[in-house]
Amino acid sequence: MPLxxxxxxxxxxxLVDLQSPEKRMRLLREARSVLQxxxxxxxxDSLEVRKKRYPWLVANPLNSLRDxxxxxxxxxxxxxxxxxxxSNIPPDRHSPVRYxxxxxxxxxxxxxxxxxxxxxxxxxxxxxxxxxxxDGAPLRAELxxxxxxxxxxxxxxxxxxxxxxxxxxxxxxTLILWPLQNQPDPVRDHxxxxxRRALDGFLAERIPLLSYISYPSARDLCNALRVALCxxxxxxxxxxxxxxxxxxxxxxxxxxxxxxxxxxxxGKRTDLFATVSDVVRHYGGHDIVFCYLDVGGEIARVxxxxxxxxxxxxxxxxxxxxxxQCALSGDVPPYPLALMxxxxxxxxxxxxxxxxxxxxxxxxxxxxxxxxxxxxxxxxRRRGV
Amino acid sequence: MTERIGxxxxxxxxxxxxxxxxxxxPPALGSLVKAQAGGDTWVxxxxxxxxxxxxxxxxxxxxxxxxxxxxxxxxxxxxELEHLLHTxxxxxxxxxxxxxxxxxxxxxxPPPMHYSVYACAPDEVREFSERRLYLRTxxxxxxxxxxxxxxxxxxxxxxxxxxxxxxxxxxxxxEVAGLLQQDVERLLAVLYAVDPEA
Numbered sequence: 001m002p003l004x005x006x007x008x009x010x011x012x013x014x015l016v017d018l019q020s021p022e023k024r025m026r027l028l029r030e031a032r033s034v035l036q037x038x039x040x041x042x043x044x045d046s047l048e049v050r051k052k053r054y055p056w057l058v059a060n061p062l063n064s065l066r067d068x069x070x071x072x073x074x075x076x077x078x079x080x081x082x083x084x085x086x087s088n089i090p091p092d093r094h095s096p097v098r099y100x101x102x103x104x105x106x107x108x109x110x111x112x113x114x115x116x117x118x119x120x121x122x123x124x125x126x127x128x129x130x131x132x133x134x135d136g137a138p139l140r141a142e143l144x145x146x147x148x149x150x151x152x153x154x155x156x157x158x159x160x161x162x163x164x165x166x167x168x169x170x171x172x173x174t175l176i177l178w179p180l181q182n183q184p185d186p187v188r189d190h191x192x193x194x195x196r197r198a199l200d201g202f203l204a205e206r207i208p209l210l211s212y213i214s215y216p217s218a219r220d221l222c223n224a225l226r227v228a229l230c231x232x233x234x235x236x237x238x239x240x241x242x243x244x245x246x247x248x249x250x251x252x253x254x255x256x257x258x259x260x261x262x263x264x265x266x267g268k269r270t271d272l273f274a275t276v277s278d279v280v281r282h283y284g285g286h287d288i289v290f291c292y293l294d295v296g297g298e299i300a301r302v303x304x305x306x307x308x309x310x311x312x313x314x315x316x317x318x319x320x321x322x323x324x325q326c327a328l329s330g331d332v333p334p335y336p337l338a339l340m341x342x343x344x345x346x347x348x349x350x351x352x353x354x355x356x357x358x359x360x361x362x363x364x365x366x367x368x369x370x371x372x373x374x375x376x377x378x379x380x381r382r383r384g385v
Numbered sequence: 386m387t388e389r390i391g392x393x394x395x396x397x398x399x400x401x402x403x404x405x406x407x408x409x410x411p412p413a414l415g416s417l418v419k420a421q422a423g424g425d426t427w428v429x430x431x432x433x434x435x436x437x438x439x440x441x442x443x444x445x446x447x448x449x450x451x452x453x454x455x456x457x458x459x460x461x462x463x464x465e466l467e468h469l470l471h472t473x474x475x476x477x478x479x480x481x482x483x484x485x486x487x488x489x490x491x492x493x494x495p496p497p498m499h500y501s502v503y504a505c506a507p508d509e510v511r512e513f514s515e516r517r518l519y520l521r522t523x524x525x526x527x528x529x530x531x532x533x534x535x536x537x538x539x540x541x542x543x544x545x546x547x548x549x550x551x552x553x554x555x556x557x558x559x560e561v562a563g564l565l566q567q568d569v570e571r572l573l574a575v576l577y578a579v580d581p582e583a
Binding site for chain 2: 109110111115116117119328330337341344
């Protein structure tokens, strides 16, 4: 047995003790009380006035911090929803040739008088130097992630353009291209340019675009409460003498979904917040706004371009579709059905990965080209005793 | 030409499986179908099993109904199910046709993968079932369902296709009695099931 469970067992109890449940409950109550009384103007002003950015992401409230809203029921007559997701076979270091396969799903579900489903995908193979590297550097995992995000949004737009209103486009995960945060300008622009064009496309056709993050780990709202509590400056955190220090530090480790558990009810959303993420400033004016939504059994984060947040009809349609799709999933906690099918249509399973590799290997052999994998890889595959 | 009802997705010398073009509606148990085997060659077979399952074996079907939406309404609320489920039917080859020549021997070649399966028109059923050597092939085949049920379903179905041909049914029942004489329980199950009065 490769893993000695008896070695970790005693530590599991210690791990639970470390959470100090009583203390945590007290601080959580205080945090939720801060959410009710914190001044959104103070957060907005602090974000505006400060020259130096906060060392953490802070939710910038468009209106209030504490208000919650019931998502109105969808208009009768049905709707259409487009969704996309991606999967890839990344370049393999142990293979003698470099190539990459992308599989981006195109899912359409239509409800109403003429129910219909289309579950397909677009498969692409990248193997040219210019596709697999950027500025001479190979496209590694995080940039490949950015490339996937861009292609997924482009394919989603292409899919959504064929729909008839009322329709909504659902994107899996975040609309914030995190992997580009610390990239040099040309690298960042290489990806944000097409991403921005796709965002332009949704706006031009007024197709509400929403992205759905299940079990979000973001702390933006908790950080906004820290800003609301703070009377000094974050540069003085280490020497802070404030009475709020313990609560502030707790908020720094709390997730927004934990803060909102019990604050929201199923079918309700928080107010709207803008993200202050740096990379969004390169989206050509498409600010990204988010809210949290209780989908029944889980607090999800829903992101959208600002125009969707400002258009009440688009916002309510979008969130209504998210809730309906969650209800259709039949799971607890739920997950939007269209995104579930988008994942299923995109996924490249182990058998298919092997087929692709064998196809490449076979074609090499047919042309008398050597195809020898690394010794380490071969030893892992053989696993002789 | 009769209706194309499915496409072969598994095939070997003694059995083939086809995916039905209509979800939840495989051809009738015991019905005679034919598979295109290239050119003017056809394989005749008897439907011995039908099922509707998830396309992805790793992703089983789960409950989709609600108190206010069940049965047909489930499919309206879940249009994706048409793509995620499929209906399959298993056919036991019992004969073949090459041009005008009909044989009741097991075909020497299994029908090709992805070829079409057709329903048989009553005239064709009448022609093929005129001789009943194929009942022996069916009775001794390795079936995915109890043999007595498949035989009974076939006799009843063919009897109706032949316009209620009682003389044929009587002869067929006698032949089945001969085939199942070692297993009285099975024989009785067939005879009770095919009795037009039952």
